[in-house]
Amino acid sequence: MNGCEYMPNGQLIFVGLGLYDEKDISLKGLNELENCNKVFAEFYTAKLGGFDKNTFEKKIGKPIEVLSREESEKGDKILDYASKEKVVFLTCGDPMIATTHVDLRLRAIKKGIETKIVHSGSIATAVPGLLGLQNYKFGRATTLAFPEKDYFPTSPYTVIKRNKEMGLHTLVLLDIQADNDVYMTANQGIELLLKMEEKLGGNIISEDSVICIVGRAGSPDPVIEANTIKVLFDKDFGPPLHTLVVPGNLHFMEVEALEVCANLPKEISKKLQKL
Amino acid sequence: MNGCEYMPNGQLIFVGLGLYDEKDISLKGLNELENCNKVFAEFYTAKLGGFDKNTFEKKIGKPIEVLSREESEKGDKILDYASKEKVVFLTCGDPMIATTHVDLRLRAIKKGIETKIVHSGSIATAVPGLLGLQNYKFGRATTLAFPEKDYFPTSPYTVIKRNKEMGLHTLVLLDIQADNDVYMTANQGIELLLKMEEKLGGNIISEDSVICIVGRAGSPDPVIEANTIKVLFDKDFGPPLHTLVVPGNLHFMEVEALEVCANLPKEISKKLQKL
Numbered sequence: 001m002n003g004c005e006y007m008p009n010g011q012l013i014f015v016g017l018g019l020y021d022e023k024d025i026s027l028k029g030l031n032e033l034e035n036c037n038k039v040f041a042e043f044y045t046a047k048l049g050g051f052d053k054n055t056f057e058k059k060i061g062k063p064i065e066v067l068s069r070e071e072s073e074k075g076d077k078i079l080d081y082a083s084k085e086k087v088v089f090l091t092c093g094d095p096m097i098a099t100t101h102v103d104l105r106l107r108a109i110k111k112g113i114e115t116k117i118v119h120s121g122s123i124a125t126a127v128p129g130l131l132g133l134q135n136y137k138f139g140r141a142t143t144l145a146f147p148e149k150d151y152f153p154t155s156p157y158t159v160i161k162r163n164k165e166m167g168l169h170t171l172v173l174l175d176i177q178a179d180n181d182v183y184m185t186a187n188q189g190i191e192l193l194l195k196m197e198e199k200l201g202g203n204i205i206s207e208d209s210v211i212c213i214v215g216r217a218g219s220p221d222p223v224i225e226a227n228t229i230k231v232l233f234d235k236d237f238g239p240p241l242h243t244l245v246v247p248g249n250l251h252f253m254e255v256e257a258l259e260v261c262a263n264l265p266k267e268i269s270k271k272l273q274k275l
Numbered sequence: 276m277n278g279c280e281y282m283p284n285g286q287l288i289f290v291g292l293g294l295y296d297e298k299d300i301s302l303k304g305l306n307e308l309e310n311c312n313k314v315f316a317e318f319y320t321a322k323l324g325g326f327d328k329n330t331f332e333k334k335i336g337k338p339i340e341v342l343s344r345e346e347s348e349k350g351d352k353i354l355d356y357a358s359k360e361k362v363v364f365l366t367c368g369d370p371m372i373a374t375t376h377v378d379l380r381l382r383a384i385k386k387g388i389e390t391k392i393v394h395s396g397s398i399a400t401a402v403p404g405l406l407g408l409q410n411y412k413f414g415r416a417t418t419l420a421f422p423e424k425d426y427f428p429t430s431p432y433t434v435i436k437r438n439k440e441m442g443l444h445t446l447v448l449l450d451i452q453a454d455n456d457v458y459m460t461a462n463q464g465i466e467l468l469l470k471m472e473e474k475l476g477g478n479i480i481s482e483d484s485v486i487c488i489v490g491r492a493g494s495p496d497p498v499i500e501a502n503t504i505k506v507l508f509d510k511d512f513g514p515p516l517h518t519l520v521v522p523g524n525l526h527f528m529e530v531e532a533l534e535v536c537a538n539l540p541k542e543i544s545k546k547l548q549k550l
Contacts, residue, residue, distance in 0.1 A: 016396070018301055018394065018395075019394055021303075022302075023301060023302040023303040023306065024301050024302070024303055024394070025301060025302060026293055026298060026299050026300060026301050026302075026395075026396070027297075027298040027299070027300060027301075027302070027305065028296075028298040028299055030302065031298065093400075094396060094400040094401065094404055095404065096400075096401075096403070096404025096405065096407070097400060097404060097410050099409055099528070102404075102407045102409075102528070102532055103528065105407070105536075106407065106528075106531060106532055106535050106536070109535050109536070110535065116495075117401075117404065117405065119293065119294055119299070119396030119400070119401045119404070119492075119493055120293075120301075120395075120396050121291070121301070121369060121394030121395050121396060121397075122396075122397070122400040124399070124400050124410060125368075125369045125371075125372060125394070125397040125399050125400055126369065126371075126392075126394045128371070129369060129370065129371025129372060129377075129392065129394070130371065130392065132371070132377045132380070132381065134374055134377075135372050135399060135416065136415065136416050136417065136418070137415070138415065138416075139414055139415050140411065140412070140413065140414050140441075140443055141410065141411050141413075142411065143411070162441065166415075166437065168415055217394075218394055220391075253374070253377070253378065253381075256381060257377055257381055260381050260384050260385065261380075261381070261384070
């Protein structure tokens with residue numbers, strides 16, 4: 001006992017680390033880290049390609065306990081701490097994109113723990129922006145999962161098809177299995193899309209379709225490419241993360257943006273503008 | 276002449292200020308500000324409710340030249356500087372969401388000016404997250420504009436209708452006329468939606484419809500509300516910015532999130548869960 005009978009309630013602060021390295025966090029996020037009692041992090045829902053935990057721990061002057069997928073989903077440890085102390089939970093991108101973080105927040109609030117969210121850059125807005133595509137022309141987003149033995153979900157294909165029918169672009173996130181350090185490449189993603197086309201035959205993806213690829217969004221040297229699938233299929237886009245965009249109808253300024261920012265060849269952009 | 280014959284090319288760095296105040300910028304963004312020769316900003320495409328320009332100028336140790344809508348769109352001044360020096364262009368949210376910034380970037384690249392983007396938190400991901408709604412269940416986003424004399428665009432209604440038909444939520448951004456310091460309130464937005472319903476009769480918005488409102492996303496005290504239109508219609512949600520979400524089909528966890536985070540009354544959430 002230190003003479004203080006009153007134990008204030010704890011707090012759980014979700015802080016987004018942004019897209020790529022230790023410098024993508026906001027000043028507000030850094031403030032919260034400096035003023036908290038305990039820091040947890042999870043890196044299984046996404047990966048920050050340029051993030052060095054040791055460097056960051058030195059910067060914030062305290063250790064970071066990285067939780068496994070199981071620990072993050074269970075959440076008990078975080079909630080235990082947060083019911084007594086000021087706890088920061090670090091996540092990649094904007095903190096509330098992952099359903100498991102929303103779930104954790106709800107459980108905290110129900111336990112009477114005050115919660116706070118410190119927002120940050122997210123792949124969902126960065127990728128359209130890097131390509132120069134207009135945000136309001138994107139339909140529903142989708143994620144490609146690694147297929148397993150008897151499991152080959154084709155719902156992403158349906159999402160893309162519906163978006164295309166309305167002339168909309170589709171942001172296609174690629175599977176992450178961070179526990180095994182496996183990140184789906186753009187090439188694997190394209191291969192899956194072609195397989196889905198073969199299976200479902202909706203006539204939306206072929207070797208001549210234009211696809212957009214962003215690698216390492218938020219890094220100093222992001223890869224930004226738009227071309228036909230047959231040209232991009234075998235190319236090496238470097239380390240993860242990769243993201244795909246299947247374009248719908250393109251505004252002439254979007255076509256120009258793909259030419260200027262994403263190396264779309266003129267002969268292809270001419271064809272697109274005729275559509 | 277200072278004896279240096281070689282004039283290196285300039286650089287144009289788009290830096291996002293994030294959502295609310297001077298502390299929402301990333302460390303990377305702050306670094307760029309510290310190392311640049313000239314800082315421009317525009318605040319007509321969005322507003323940061325808690326941002327104080329003087330405080331921020333002191334922090335970065337240099338003045339910020341705020342451009343009017345016309346100057347930003349024209350862009351000549353920025354491009355002139357950026358062809359010779361390292362220029363930062365500050366914008367609210369993530370920098371490439373506004374079409375006019377994409378346009379400026381294309382013109383810079385075509386002039387041989389190196390460009391860079393420093394991402395930041397955006398309303399497009401923050402609002403779904405604050406409500407606890409799942410990002411991949413959002414369809415196309417839309418914006419409500421102030422109607423003018425003979426101008427009453429109803430395309431937002433069509434976007435919401437299509438999204439709803441697919442069970443998807445719609446992020447509804449509200450008009451900003453920063454030059455006149457006029458920001459559409461959630462109430463005005465709801466009124467417009469009801470008028471569109473009256474005009475188009477698609478049976479998607481009524482006084483009994485549930486709508487979600489977020490005010491001042493990213494601030495220490497955001498307003499987060501979900502209820503029927505008739506309950507929310509006359510409520511005061513405080514200073515701008517406001518954003519609406521018209522929900523589609525809600526997953527049970529989303530309903531729970533609206534209850535816990537957005538004060539959705541139990542008797543309404545029960546009805547929603549039956550749908």
